[in-house]
Amino acid sequence: MHLLGLIGRHLIKRGALRIALPDNTIESFGGGAPSVTMRIHDTATMYRLLANPQLALGEGYMDGRITVENGTIYDLLDVILANAEWAIPGGPLALLNDRLRVLARRAIQFNPAPRSRANVAHHYDLSDRLYELFLDDDRQYSCAYFLSPTDTLEQAQAQKKRHIAAKLLLSAGQKVLDVGSGWGGLGLYLSTLDRIDVTGLTLSEEQHRVSNARARDAGAADRVRFELRDYRAEQGRFDRIVSVGMFEHVGLNHYDAYFSKIASLLADDGVALVHTIGRADGPGATNAFIQKYIFPGGYSPALQEFLPSIQRAGLYVTDVEVLRLHYAETLKHWRERFNRNKDEIRALYDERFCRMWEFYLAGSEATFRYGGHVVFQVQLAKRVDVVPLTRDYIGAFEAAHPLPDVVAPVKSIAPISRQAAE
Incomplete structure (x- = not known):
């Protein structure tokens, strides 16, 4: 003692x-x-x-x-x-x-395709109702973008999608690949911008079901579809590639393969954007509780851990933005919504599950406030001249585009049984 x-x-x-x-x-x-x-x-x-x-x-x-x-x-x-x-x-x-x-982190983060799918199912194939009770209607499960401390969660998530779209430098009729497409909100939004064609990839059966149902409900299935497929199995060429909140699940051993795949899928005049949690305090290891109970196989890297893989893939880093306290504010909103709905979540699972998730959300928020965790948005291209010389185009796009409405809110999708989904 x-x-x-x-x-x-x-x-x-x-x-x-x-x-x-x-x-x-x-x-x-x-x-x-x-x-x-x-x-x-x-x-x-x-x-x-x-x-x-x-x-x-x-x-x-x-x-x-x-x-x-x-x-x-x-x-x-x-x-x-x-x-x-x-x-x-x-x-x-x-x-x-x-x-x-x-x-031991390389062994812990060894994530071949079957293990990646099992890791994703551990977290993302929980009850659909659980996520409805603490996320926004678009079910954005990644860092929002706060222009003001008074922004609502819905505003900040809409601002995030618009901010990402600005960095993609989209043009009419382009093909976009969304690696780790979640419940489809970003892909559906991008598909509304001037005949953009979107392919989303997910390893979660629940997300695959919901995102495709949303596309059908929005009448967008002809220009946006979501595939239950590992990024390593994707083929073809895309004008733009975006990945939000997925790189944390790749693992140190696979960074070369990940960025080589991005390079092989990206058109010669293409632009890619990787939005990922990262470490300001240098390389480390995933929190032991998060590793065991929340995100098995996950890791949030320092910049120096994946920049060499980008270079080896023959890609230029054309822009890096560090979102510092945005995720702390996002998690505060999630934590408060989770706590307001705790009785219903307890009925879905049990008291132990509620306490596990309380600790996860509270610990993650505190880590983003004090623990050296940030979010990186890394823009990539194959050619040095593809992206404008200054960042003015980002603000110009945002000024010209009102905040997006949610396309086919997730709450509108009637749940079906797991057997029907499979």
């Missing part, structure tokens, strides 16, 4: 953290606001926190062996990560665990 006290006294400089121990003694660290109390209900959990805090904190909260008093799980993580400079601290064994996870 002495070690836990030393860590707390060294760590908490802003706000206050009280730790209620299994023997009912209280350790207090820091002072002032915000103030939160973490109660540890058993000795085994206390020692797990010292050995592997990333995993033990999430598992302890999920299983009810750690509870939060005079605050929420977000308040607890806010205090810890705001003070911790990009990491949840632990004892010497925790440092060893962190180093071992970095060494």
